[in-house]
Amino acid sequence: MGQSPKCGRELKNTNQDHDCSEPPKTIDAYIAAQSESVRPLLNQVRDTLRAVLPDAEERISWRMPTYWRKHNIIHFAAFKNHIGLYPGDKAMEHFSDRLTEYKTSKGALQLPYSKPLPLELIAEIAKWCYETGHHH
Template sequence: MGEQQYASVDAYIASFPHDVQTVLEGLRCAVMSAVPDAVESVSYHMPTFTFEGRHLLFVAAWKTHVALYAVPGFEGELEAEVAPYRSAKDTVKFPLRKAVPYELVAAIAARIAEQRVGG
């Protein structure tokens, strides 16, 4: 898991067990619903979403969790919601044994896209 280069996001998702595929599809849908103009690709061996030519989010699945990478710090309420899932400065992890908060994933993607436009 995670070391092979994948030809597409679909190929990456298909390489995991069905239950993890479902979670990855949920992450994908959350990002794309929040940022419809995002573009999918595979970069650094993981699904990558770009927006306006810049990286928005990287997504990866591991044995016990899924993770979002390059998630900046936020101010206020959004950071308070993200904080329990932060495992590093720019990493957010969701355990596979618990329900993934897809609404939070969408909010993260939307805020990063806002920052890209404003910054």
């Protein structure tokens, strides 16, 4: 066990790296805290997810905007050079043939700011996660 010297938070490991800042409490607050150039892109992702997941609750989970309905359906987050979309490993497998132009990991997709957002694909992935019960 360790403790952050800055904020005093209990940590699993000594000298563990973490974010001392308070996590945002709402998706509005999360987006407002991002750079001006990134906010419109995050709002496009949010609007897309809201449209295909009308019954889902918006919340912050793992410090990221999350869509939830009995479980986390999908998350997204802003990074230095991309938006991360986190639909989980089953979705990444299911859509793998359509994700070849993006950097991916087991349960995540990186959408670089340098390319147009694939909003239709984001919508399809989110809807698939919701309908199948596969989630992050």
